[in-house]
Amino acid sequence: MPQSTADWVIEARWILPMTDAGQVLEDHSLIMGNGRILGVLPQSTARSRYPQTPILQRPHHALLPGLINAHTHAAMSLFRGFADGLPLMQWLTQEIWPMERRFVTAQFARDGVLLSVAEMLRAGITCFGDMYFFPDQTAKAAAEQGIRAVVGMPVADFKSPWAQSPEEYLSKALSVRDEYRGHPWITTAFAPHAPYTVADETFVRIRTLADELDSPVMIHLHESAHEVSESLRTHGVRPIERLERLGMLNPSMNAVHMVHVSPSDIELAQRSGISVTVCPESNLKLGNGAPPVSQWRQSQVPVGVGTDGAASNNDQDLWPEIKLAALLSRASSDSAPTVSAWDALAMATRGGAAALGLSDQIGTLEPGKWADLCCVNFDHPAMQPVYDPCSQLVYCAGRDLVSDVWVAGRHLLSDSRLTRLDWADVRDRAQGWALRMRRR
Amino acid sequence: MPQSTADWVIEARWILPMTDAGQVLEDHSLIMGNGRILGVLPQSTARSRYPQTPILQRPHHALLPGLINAHTHAAMSLFRGFADGLPLMQWLTQEIWPMERRFVTAQFARDGVLLSVAEMLRAGITCFGDMYFFPDQTAKAAAEQGIRAVVGMPVADFKSPWAQSPEEYLSKALSVRDEYRGHPWITTAFAPHAPYTVADETFVRIRTLADELDSPVMIHLHESAHEVSESLRTHGVRPIERLERLGMLNPSMNAVHMVHVSPSDIELAQRSGISVTVCPESNLKLGNGAPPVSQWRQSQVPVGVGTDGAASNNDQDLWPEIKLAALLSRASSDSAPTVSAWDALAMATRGGAAALGLSDQIGTLEPGKWADLCCVNFDHPAMQPVYDPCSQLVYCAGRDLVSDVWVAGRHLLSDSRLTRLDWADVRDRAQGWALRMRRR
Numbered sequence: 001m002p003q004s005t006a007d008w009v010i011e012a013r014w015i016l017p018m019t020d021a022g023q024v025l026e027d028h029s030l031i032m033g034n035g036r037i038l039g040v041l042p043q044s045t046a047r048s049r050y051p052q053t054p055i056l057q058r059p060h061h062a063l064l065p066g067l068i069n070a071h072t073h074a075a076m077s078l079f080r081g082f083a084d085g086l087p088l089m090q091w092l093t094q095e096i097w098p099m100e101r102r103f104v105t106a107q108f109a110r111d112g113v114l115l116s117v118a119e120m121l122r123a124g125i126t127c128f129g130d131m132y133f134f135p136d137q138t139a140k141a142a143a144e145q146g147i148r149a150v151v152g153m154p155v156a157d158f159k160s161p162w163a164q165s166p167e168e169y170l171s172k173a174l175s176v177r178d179e180y181r182g183h184p185w186i187t188t189a190f191a192p193h194a195p196y197t198v199a200d201e202t203f204v205r206i207r208t209l210a211d212e213l214d215s216p217v218m219i220h221l222h223e224s225a226h227e228v229s230e231s232l233r234t235h236g237v238r239p240i241e242r243l244e245r246l247g248m249l250n251p252s253m254n255a256v257h258m259v260h261v262s263p264s265d266i267e268l269a270q271r272s273g274i275s276v277t278v279c280p281e282s283n284l285k286l287g288n289g290a291p292p293v294s295q296w297r298q299s300q301v302p303v304g305v306g307t308d309g310a311a312s313n314n315d316q317d318l319w320p321e322i323k324l325a326a327l328l329s330r331a332s333s334d335s336a337p338t339v340s341a342w343d344a345l346a347m348a349t350r351g352g353a354a355a356l357g358l359s360d361q362i363g364t365l366e367p368g369k370w371a372d373l374c375c376v377n378f379d380h381p382a383m384q385p386v387y388d389p390c391s392q393l394v395y396c397a398g399r400d401l402v403s404d405v406w407v408a409g410r411h412l413l414s415d416s417r418l419t420r421l422d423w424a425d426v427r428d429r430a431q432g433w434a435l436r437m438r439r440r
Numbered sequence: 441m442p443q444s445t446a447d448w449v450i451e452a453r454w455i456l457p458m459t460d461a462g463q464v465l466e467d468h469s470l471i472m473g474n475g476r477i478l479g480v481l482p483q484s485t486a487r488s489r490y491p492q493t494p495i496l497q498r499p500h501h502a503l504l505p506g507l508i509n510a511h512t513h514a515a516m517s518l519f520r521g522f523a524d525g526l527p528l529m530q531w532l533t534q535e536i537w538p539m540e541r542r543f544v545t546a547q548f549a550r551d552g553v554l555l556s557v558a559e560m561l562r563a564g565i566t567c568f569g570d571m572y573f574f575p576d577q578t579a580k581a582a583a584e585q586g587i588r589a590v591v592g593m594p595v596a597d598f599k600s601p602w603a604q605s606p607e608e609y610l611s612k613a614l615s616v617r618d619e620y621r622g623h624p625w626i627t628t629a630f631a632p633h634a635p636y637t638v639a640d641e642t643f644v645r646i647r648t649l650a651d652e653l654d655s656p657v658m659i660h661l662h663e664s665a666h667e668v669s670e671s672l673r674t675h676g677v678r679p680i681e682r683l684e685r686l687g688m689l690n691p692s693m694n695a696v697h698m699v700h701v702s703p704s705d706i707e708l709a710q711r712s713g714i715s716v717t718v719c720p721e722s723n724l725k726l727g728n729g730a731p732p733v734s735q736w737r738q739s740q741v742p743v744g745v746g747t748d749g750a751a752s753n754n755d756q757d758l759w760p761e762i763k764l765a766a767l768l769s770r771a772s773s774d775s776a777p778t779v780s781a782w783d784a785l786a787m788a789t790r791g792g793a794a795a796l797g798l799s800d801q802i803g804t805l806e807p808g809k810w811a812d813l814c815c816v817n818f819d820h821p822a823m824q825p826v827y828d829p830c831s832q833l834v835y836c837a838g839r840d841l842v843s844d845v846w847v848a849g850r851h852l853l854s855d856s857r858l859t860r861l862d863w864a865d866v867r868d869r870a871q872g873w874a875l876r877m878r879r880r
Binding site: 077080082086087088089115118119122224281314316317320324327333334335336340341380384386388392395398399400426427430434437 | 517521525529559562721724727728754756757760764770772774777780820822824826835839863866877878
């Protein structure tokens with residue numbers, strides 16, 4: 001690796017490369033250049049090998065891969081807490097869906113995504129997997145702000161402000177895909193909404209296109225008990241079995257939620273090579289129960305973690321999600337947690353990269369990968385004293401302690417401040433939408 | 441109320457008095473004087489009625505009663521994350537207890553409590569219920585720092601660095617009690633450790649003393665399934681039934697945890713007038729399962745919420761606890777949460793006051809109560825836009841957004857900075873202890 005390309009050396013108290021289970025490097029440096037990681041070295045070695053490169057010191061901090069929010073609906077931040085506390089179907093059919101039909105436009109999507117980008121960057125999230133109407137706006141806002149995104153292009157057999165038919169969803173998806181092909185931090189995926197909103201023939205078309213274009217696919221799957229029983233009633237098989245029959249299951253597929261799963265569902269997921277994204281807070285909040293994080297962790301299926309949209313969480317912060325994932329894994333006091341602190345952190349980093357099909361690009365701190373980084377300050381009462389930095393990160397850290405975020409080497413959060421995004425403008429726009437929606 | 445005693449008027453965007461369910465006052469002011477609340481009035485009325493009183497403006501903020509951490513072991517913050525991730529009994533018997541015997545001294549307790557006070561104040565906690573060795577140090581540190589505390593004086597039939605026999609525990613308890621009698625923000629309680637560590641005759645002595653002295657009593661109760669089955673085996677009754685037979689149950693009693701409870705346990709709790717404190721994160725982390733928050737909420741039993749000590753949580757932050765309590769209450773998607781956002785916030789304010797026997801002093805914003813206050817800044821991406829401030833506080837807020845804390849009118853946190861506590865000194869002491877313990 002030529003030394004001349006190094007742009008910055010970051011010296012941190014601890015570095016967690018997330019390559020080897022439990023590994024925490026003390027007093028190491030990460031060297032970045034051209035937006036990529038050039039290496040991770042002991043501080044003295046780095047100083048002698050890169051004498052001309054400016055050094056950024058983070059003496060009370062842990063440096064780790066940027067967190068990956070593998071599933072959200074970023075534009076929905078404008079519905080945060082809207083009519084919250086109702087039973088699920090009443091909330092959806094009487095509140096959220098009518099508001100979506102009436103208010104969701106390209107401008108709504110843009111303003112909502114920018115609000116979510118601000119929230120996610122401040123929480124150490126460098127990449128998000130998204131699924132919502134107006135994915136062109138999601139891609140555009142993320143591209144402008146410099147945050148990495150895997151933009152799911154929705155496909156469904158229902159009408160929305162974005163498209164009127166599966167054909168229109170697909171043709172719009174292809175044009176968004178074309179626009180961002182080769183973009184360094186925006187990629188796209190097909191996002192069939194869910195088994196109960198997508199017809200067999202639509203799935204077949206999506207699979208054909210995804211295979212031709214070598215594209216990831218993401219779908220809500222096995223979120224509720226009702227979804228599973230309805231599939232059995234209508235199709236005679238469980239949702240994941242139906243997808244298998246339609247040829248949908250292969251390593252390009254990320255199945256989001258996977259709460260109500262049987263041992264055979266897990267076995268099928270494993271055999272077909274799909275990945276899974278769990279969203280623990282959203283599942284609890286919507287009354288779907290807790291995702292079986294222990295069983296997913298014990299399977300060979302790659303597992304990422306997502307916040308889900310702000311309408312059902314209500315924040316887009318992975319710190320509480322990984323804490324909850326670890327807590328929920330402690331089945332009994334006779335056993336150790338089946339999701340260790342390192343496992344939980346892995347779900348939010350390398351697991352998310354795998355879920356989004358980006359394992360060769362991000363998710364660990366290894367030479368050649370993008371410099372997508374998150375730095376966490378331990379100089380806070382909740383983080384002291386320190387016996388195990390990894391335990392501290394999972395059980396005590398929070399968005400407040402994220403000091404810095406880099407995406408592809410760009411310093412988007414510095415000293416806990418957004419360097420690029422105009423918060424006052426974003427906030428005022430969000431408040432404007434809320435005012436209009438409250439007046440409906 | 442004479443106007444001349446007003447010291448400050450705080451103007452906030454929202455005020456949540458926590459007196460009436462769901463009530464949120466917009467553009468009101470809280471008037472404080474002599475450490476007490478004088479009133480809550482519309483801003484214009486307050487300005488004309490208190491023209492000479494200085495005004496503190498909090499235009500993006502919600503003002504609410506200070507949060508009450510009804511159960512912790514503050515000194516144990518020095519064990520935060522220590523040997524974390526082991527099965528419960530191995531962790532206790534091979535790690536925590538040997539370290540306690542070797543390291544816990546008056547100085548250890550003081551340094552640990554100060555660390556916890558820093559952590560709790562920054563999270564908006566104005567009062568904590570404690571239970572640990574060296575309660576004299578807990579009381580002293582809390583008194584010095586100005587944070588309100590209900591200091592549980594431990595009693596047990598085991599030896600510890602604090603006392604060698606139930607007699608010694610009790611005599612030391614009485615002397616701590618004497619020292620703080622009449623103190624404006626320190627009160628004391630008897631704290632028999634748990635049914636399995638306290639003999640019948642010790643319970644009887646505690647009840648006699650508590651009745652004579654009109655003192656609260658706090659105890660760990662029904663924390664694990666093992667505790668219940670052992671009681672049935674040894675005493676032939678469930679732990680709460682044993683306490684009833686011993687005359688321990690009356691409104692002075694706060695039962696902490698109450699995870700493994702039958703309908704008859706809940707009925708007995710209700711009939712006897714005790715209060716309960718739930719510690720959701722600690723219960724999950726130690727493998728005891730989730731406390732039945734919905735059932736407690738639906739009962740007539742006053743319910744507070746606690747973090748438990750940092751060795752088993754691993755933070756002392758009530759924001760994630762109340763979010764988790766609300767999430768855990770959502771039994772199915774067909775129903776609304778049985779613990780609403782307001783209910784969850786009530787657990788951390790008025791519920792905690794009831795649990796600690798301080799309902800007439802703190803827990804709501806009413807004239808005559810102490811000015812124990814917490815102010816939360818909504819000018820953050822995770823808090824916008826705002827449809828329901830109460831939902832935002834429970835589902836989106838966090839320690840990072842606590843801008844101000846007052847205890848009995850003293851401004852202990854201002855612009856998110858500790859005004860009194862020397863953080864660098866507290867941190868260095870905590871790190872010193874960790875260094876010694878790691879070297880053991």
